[in-house]
Amino acid sequence: MAQRPPPTPMLQAFVSAAQTGSFARAASELNLTASAISHQIAGLEEWWGVQLFERHSRGVNLTAAGQALLPVTDGFFKDLDAVLHSLNPGKSQPLYLSCTSSLCSTWLIPRMHGSHAESSFNLDLVLTSTDMNSANLGAHQYDVAVVMGYGDYPDHHVELLMRDAVFPVCSSAFYRENGDIAPADIARYPLIHRVDDLVCPGWESWFAFQGVAAPPYHHGPRFPDSSLAISLAAKGGGISLGRTALVYDQLEDGALVALSCPVMMSPAAYYIICRNGRQSEPNIARLIDWLKVSAREFLQEVGVKYPQICG
Structure with missing residues (x-):
């Protein structure tokens, strides 16, 4: 039985x-x-x-x-x-848009505000916040996904969304207290870490890029999500590595300050993916176009206001 x-x-x-x-x-x-x-x-x-x-x-x-x-x-x-x-084929089905968790909360959702009323974006969407990679795509439900990686997604239509610069950030209060800390001195301050990350550069990579010897082990809080590490930095908990798309709005409202040092371009980028052949479906094509236009306008705005973090 x-x-x-x-x-x-x-x-x-x-x-x-x-x-x-x-x-x-x-x-x-x-x-x-x-x-x-x-x-x-x-x-x-x-x-x-x-x-x-x-x-x-x-x-x-x-x-x-x-x-x-x-x-x-x-x-x-x-x-x-x-x-x-x-x-019931006549019943409209929403599109499932999946986005890496940090980018979803800090970049995508703020730019969706009000966009649902625009004719160019008026889509029925279900938004999910999930960290996906080329190894686990089959475990997720999505029509379109924004993922971070290197563009290698077999059996998928892939388009580059945008690239990020990586640089240290801290709260305005932390900056006022300690000033603009030189790269060689950053290791002497509380550092906030991103762990279990296979694609985002961490402090070890950043120190190597700056030509500075990293400490053998640096104690500090460690988070599995970049936005959590950045949130602690915004509250004055130390210095975190920020990425352009994840910290721009907080730089704008003064919650964060970018320290002055050469920026490091992340080797991984944000990509838009969907299964091969689906990119020509009208609603999916509209969604992909909206994402690309939003990213292009965002990067143009960053280039004008914060050219030092454009890479």
Whole structure:
């Protein structure tokens, strides 16, 4: 006799947590609490009799069992959506736009404000904040995605969105207290770190670019998300590495100050991707065009106001 399937909310919690790598981000995506997600996952693990996640302080990772079950579970929701659409083809379907979490909160959402009323952008969108890479694209639901990497996304249409400069930033109060710190002296101050990052340059890379010997180990808070590290810097917690798109608005409102030193261009860039062949679909083409126009206008504005961080 076939095993009775688990409740749908458990499956949704599992898929969301697997795709975001965090119970907290899954909770935000599903409008639940992190505790509720944790209970749903625990219930599902008990239901199936397998451990699905390895829990750690920075988030969660799928176990071998979780990796085996994710494509089947995610495929269930995708297949269900496809069948429902075929049964009711006249009903419009929203576009799923996925964006790397830091860029989503600091650059994309502020520039979407008011744009939904413009004829060039009037699209029905579901926006998800997910860090995707070429290895885990199949685990995520999206029609268009903004990802950070090197442009190598097999079976996808790929267009460059923009590149970032990397430079140290601190709060206005921190700057007033300590002045414009020279690159050779930065290691003497509290540094805020970005961890578990395979594409964004960290302090070690920045010190090497400046020709400055980095300390063997520098104590300081470490965050799995760039926007979190930058937020602490804005509150006076030390110096963080900023990237142009992530800190521009806070430079504008005075929450952050960029220290004067040669900027380092990030070896990775932001790319727009969609599955091959879909770039010609009218709504997807409009969305890609809006993203590119927004990035071009943004970089032009940065070049006028802050040429030193354009690279």
